[in-house]
Amino acid sequence: MxxxxxxxxxxxxxxxxxxxxxxxxxxxxxxxxxxxxxxxxxxxxxxxxxxxxxxxxxxxxxxxxxxxxxxxxxxxxxxxxxxxxxxxxxxxxxxxxxxxxxxxxxxxxxxxxxxxxxxxxxxxxxxxxxxxxxxxxxxxxxxxxxxxxxxxxxxxxxxxxxxxxxxxxxxxxxxxxxxxxxxxxxxxxxxxxxxxxxxxxxxxxxxxxxxxxxxxxxxxKYKSNIYDISYRGAFDFQNHELARKYNILSDHKNGDVNKLSIQYNEGSNSRELIRDLVDNVEIVAFNEVIPSMNEVFIKVVKQNS
Amino acid sequence: MHKIILILKREYSTRVQKKSFIVLTLLMPILMSALFILPAYFVSMDDKETRTIAVYDGSALFLGRIESSEFTKFRFVPKEEYLKVKEDVKGSKYYALLVINPNFVTTNTVQVVSGSNIPFDLKSQIKEKIQSVIEKDKMAEVIKQTAIPDLEKRIEATHTRINIETIKMGDGGVAKKSSTEIGMVLGYIFGFMIYMFIFIYGGMVMQGVMEEKQSRIVEVIISSVKPFQLMMGKIVGIALVGLTQFAIWVFLGFVIISATKSFYHSPVQAQQVQDVMAQSQDVAQQVTPQQVDQMQEMFSMIGTINFPLIIACFLFFFIGGYLLYSSMFAAVGSAIDTQEDAQQFMLPIMLPIILSIMVMMSAIKSPEGPVAFWFSIIPFTSPVVMMARIPFGVPAWQLALSMVLMVITFVGMVWVAGKIYRTGILMYGKKPSWKEIGKWLMYKS
Known part of the structure; x- marks a missing residue:
């Protein structure tokens, strides 16, 4: 009401x-x-x-x-x-x-x-x-x-x-x-x-x-196809062919479990991303990044100016 | 209405409970009465010290002719003693040494030598004694030369006192005795009271508005009440504070006056006062009968003054003038952030008040003059100036015109002030200009 x-x-x-x-x-x-x-x-x-x-x-x-x-x-x-x-x-x-x-x-x-x-x-x-x-x-x-x-x-x-x-x-x-x-x-x-x-x-x-x-x-609504992934083992995303298909935002090497931030382009989807990933590494965690209100605020106000 | 009363109550009770209010309210009459009582008290306990003054008369005009009074003894001394005393006045048994030189007749000057400062009273006492002796001598000389019989008495008889009876023609040709003096005193008192009231309590309104703005409580309050209600609650609440103070002063004034009366009426004190009066060269006695006469005349005049009218007008102009000015003060208080910013806006408000007190001074001297007339009609100066005129009697049409203009102006001013106030209290950070304030008037609510 x-x-x-x-x-x-x-x-x-x-x-x-x-x-x-x-x-x-x-x-x-x-x-x-x-x-x-x-x-x-x-x-x-x-x-x-x-x-x-x-x-x-x-x-x-x-x-x-x-x-x-x-x-x-x-x-x-x-x-x-x-x-x-x-x-x-x-x-x-x-x-x-x-x-x-x-x-x-x-x-x-x-x-x-x-x-x-x-x-x-x-x-x-x-x-x-x-x-x-x-x-x-x-x-x-x-x-x-x-x-x-x-x-x-x-x-x-x-x-x-x-x-x-x-x-x-x-x-x-x-x-x-x-x-x-x-x-x-x-x-x-x-x-x-x-x-x-x-x-x-x-x-x-x-x-x-x-x-x-x-x-x-x-x-x-303001999420932009970004995923945070934790994977086990060493893998060089930056020099892999995946880097051409996806946008590698960061690849943080931290010993055993590493953290990857990755974005797929328009036309792709998360299922395809997972498939591409599991072919190469062992995935420990897979999270879609939802923007904080702070990010939404800044983005929307900047767009408006 | 209910909310205005809540606001009014807060404005009133917080101020009345303040220590400064209580102290000032109680202290003021005491200070004022001290101004009256203390001098009288001091006179009554004045100079009980007996002083002996050595007189050396080189001119030989005064020998034995300067009489001692109760507390001041004059002793004529021969030359040898004079020289000895002159060496060391302090060490001698005399308080002072009065030296009349042989050439006194040409210089008209005497000397008083003393180890300490000579009190003013003693100095004038000596002066008058010498003067009266020498004047008597000169008079005797003239009488002897002209040989006109009874000349002294005849000259005495030329002293004439003039009394002026002022008669005022009332409506229908009824003549009334009036008193210019009483009119002036009353006009002055009433005019000045309105002036003070506007000044002090108008300033208090401005302070109060600024306090709410500076402490940022104002937005909380105006989410519950209309800004106009807040402003009026404050103005009326502070007016009641003023009236309370005024009432207490009137009450204390009566108490003090009756206390003072009994002080002078108690036999011992009265005797003392009389002694003092008698002592001061009998001047008091000469004047007293005439003074009594005047006093009686005054009292009969007071009866002819239309007090109900004066009091009614006083209340009207008191309230009207206060509303007019305090709403302006409220508007200024709302427009500014700090006390320093007040200056440029205060001047246009203060100017007519100060002008009115200046005009009042001339109005009590010529209450029918054009200056008094115009300024008692113009609303910004009329509360003070009209009050100064009223004890002398003001034609009804002038009074009515002045009052109507007053009402129109204060209603208009309260409305204008309300508009400025409404916008001003929520404006922070910028120092407004007159132009800016003008714009606020145009804002819709």
Whole structure:
């Protein structure tokens, strides 16, 4: 079921076009990766979803209804540029932010207790934000974004400023929320976490959406007939006639078991490759290389420029 | 509305709980009252030291004619003692040595020799004593020469005090006594209070906006509330902080005034004050009856001033002026990243405020003049200047015109500021120009 969608959303500022007819559709209970280079228009789209700014044209839908003012209560937002009131006590401002998201003071207090205990930060309640380290502040900000149990969560670079232990804690919380039915829009430049978390991605570049689809199939789509092979014994691929038929990317001699990276050309297939290989060497492992999201990102953005 | 109240509450409570707020709020009246009470206190405990001054009169004009007062004794000394004292004033039993040279009549100069600095009061006391003796002598000389009977009394009789009764013709030809002095004082106080309020709390609005922008919390907040709500919540919350401070000052002011009254009314203190007054060459006694007269006149005048109107107008211009300026301050705060960038945008805001306080000074002197009139109509200066005019009475149509313009302007300004604010708070990294800010006005939300 579709929880959120944007249809042909365009937005321009005085001197530049921020979004051009961008459409996305986000399934309920999924994690949707919103990717793109700096200045591509991601933040503008996120701000439109949060009703911080309005699109020039196009429409934005939540739960099958056009987005309306009250929907801010159903959306949780962790912006990339985020902070806390430096001189205000952590607990007080978390309560305040919770109330702005429509919780009563009592409900906000109850939820905050749970979260503060879960993150083991109860002792910080009466501390001023300026006394906390950056990572500590990020934790509090994360709590403030999810406190009101929104059905749509938007995380913009949620892991920046966290050490690996906290990245792990936050990742688990995000997955837990997804499993409980929350829908998450996730914007980041960290492609490893995209592979790990996102079910679906859209890539925006120069105000336009240039790629959209399930993470796995996009990676599949960008694979280029490369295989990693481990084989036993000595064999000189570079000077063999196979080097004329196939593209030998690397042949790493490592004693007993050697590693070969090989690509077949258009018109061939993996069965033919295996056949050619088994005639010559003893194969230990045979893996198709699926490009990382990082490679896909670079490739697609470079093509677009 | 609910959200504006949440924002307003935060703005209010965080500021009111600040130590600096509490300290300033309590300290200010104490400082102010110290300005009034301390001098009086010091006068009352002033110079209880008895000083003996040796007088050597080389001119022989003053022998025995300089009278000692309670704490200052004058003792005429012969030449031998004078020379001895002159050698070593410090070591002698005298506090100082007053030397009147034989050529005094031509120089009009005496010398006071002392081991320490002569207090100002003592110096003027000596001066007046010498002066009165010599003036008496000269007067006697003139009387003797002209031989006009009772000349001294006649000259005395030429001293005339003029009282001016100011009568103001009200509507329907009803004459009212009015007081220019009270009008000036009230005009000054009210005008100045609005000026201070705009300055201090307008600046506070700008600081608050910048704080939210710099700490980057603003994007989190405006994902929950409209930027306009955030701006208005802040402006109104800070206005309430100001009004709270103001109310506390008024309250403490009353407490201090009544405390001061009882201080002067306690018999011992009153006696002391009277002593001091009597001591200072009886000047106080001469003036007192007239002062009392004036005071009574003042009090009866205060009764003729339309206080309900003044207070209503004060609240109106207070709020109107604050809204107008604080929305501009909010817009500037949103447009800039750092305090340093504020300069170029602050000047156009500060200029009319400073101008209005300057115009106010002339307006309280000539409240009906063209300068006072125009600046009390123009909304940017009207809060201060109109307040300065009101105690003198302002025609209803002028007041109405000024108020209508004020409302139109502040509504317009709040709208403009809201547009700049909305864009400004999310703009980082570049120092905006006026042109850039102009463009922000054109942006759709």
């Amino acid at each position: 579709e929880l959120f969608s944007a249809k042909d959303v365009s937005k321009s500022y005085a001197n530049h076009q921020a979004l051009t007819k961008v459409s996305i559709s986000v399934e309920q209970g999924s994690i949707f990766g919103l990717l793109g280079p700096n200045g591509a228009g991601k933040t503008t789209l996120i701000r439109i979803i949060n009703q911080i700014t309005a699109p020039d044209s196009g429409s934005v839908w939540l739960n099958g209804q056009p987005l309306k003012a009250d929907d801010v209560y159903k959306i949780g937002y962790l912006p990339e540029e985020r902070g806390l009131y430096k001189k205000m006590k952590v607990g007080e401002q978390a309560l305040y932010l919770g109330q702005l998201k429509g919780l009563t003071r009592r409900d906000a207090m109850k939820e905050l207790k749970v979260w503060f205990e879960k993150f083991e930060i109860t002792a910080w309640w009466d501390k001023k934000a300026m006394e906390l380290s950056k990572g500590m502040q990020q934790k509090v900000q994360f709590i403030c974004a999810v406190l009101h149990k929104p059905s749509l969560l938007i995380f913009d670079e949620p892991f920046s400023g966290f050490d690996p232990i906290n990245v792990d804690i936050i990742t688990r919380e995000i997955l837990k929320m997804r499993d409980n039915g929350s829908t998450i829009i996730f914007s980041t430049h960290n492609m490893e976490s995209v592979e790990q978390l996102c079910d679906h991605i859209a890539l925006i570049d120069k105000s336009k959406k240039i790629l959209d689809g399930p993470t796995q199939s996009i990676r599949e």
